[in-house]
Amino acid sequence: MRDPVRDVAGRARPSHLAPRLTLRALAAEGRGAFDSGLGDLLLPHTALHRPGASPSSLLPLLPLGLAALAYRTLGWAPALQTDYLPHALVTGFETRGPRVGGFGRDRRPDAVAALAAALEAHRERFRVADRAETRTPRSTSTSSPWPATPAAGAGTSGSESPYLPQRLLEAAEPF
Known part of the structure; x- marks a missing residue:
């Protein structure tokens, strides 16, 4: 039998059951159980990160795949903030969407700041004597x-x- 893995609560859980239980929690839309299972899957990877570790041990494919599936199907961002779950891979290199929605609605704060900066740069570039503030x-x-x-x-x-x-x-x- 494989060595048991300790879950977040410290309980021993066989390592071969953790992926199944995490997938079951995802299918049942149990957010707490899913987050706990994802943590269980990531625990062994923290011990593997050493100078002689193989490249395949540095990117946990199973937890990464489950986190991406949860994000793309249910919109669940991983509760664990770790470098083992890169945001770009979990979200599929998702972009932030348009800065301003239709008819100028739903403006993001960076859209107004990026527009103000562009306007100031334009004014400075095309400042001429007949349009300057001081004559x-x-x-x-x-x-x-x-x-x-x-x-x-x-x-x-x-x-x-x-x-x-x-x-x-x-x-x-x-x-």
């Missing part, structure tokens, strides 16, 4: 309401804007 003239040779740049030639206001065509800027008159 400081670069040259006082013109009476244009827009900040002036060095004159590009006779008869021009000397203003530049990536938003307006140069012909409109030249036709502008001061207030």
Whole structure:
């Protein structure tokens, strides 16, 4: 007979029964029994983690498979937070979904923060003299309401804007 495995409560349980009892708890949707059984299955792996351990002992396939099955069928995240049950493998590399739902509803906090950061970066990148918060003239040779740049030639206001065509800027008159 195999060596008994101690469960979370310290009771001796034959190691060959732990997977069956855990699967039975999952099928019966018994969350407490499932979590206890998953802990029982992971206990032997904590003793195997040493420098000479084989690679197959470092990734507990049976507990990982049961945890993934519980998550994908019943939505149960593992109660045990351990590196033996990587979140990505349990959830199947699940993404967090859209940042904002339909019609702007169901916003995640990071969506509003990511949008605010993008808006600030956009404003900083495209900040120009005619849209800046402070208007400081670069040259006082013109009476244009827009900040002036060095004159590009006779008869021009000397203003530049990536938003307006140069012909409109030249036709502008001061207030």
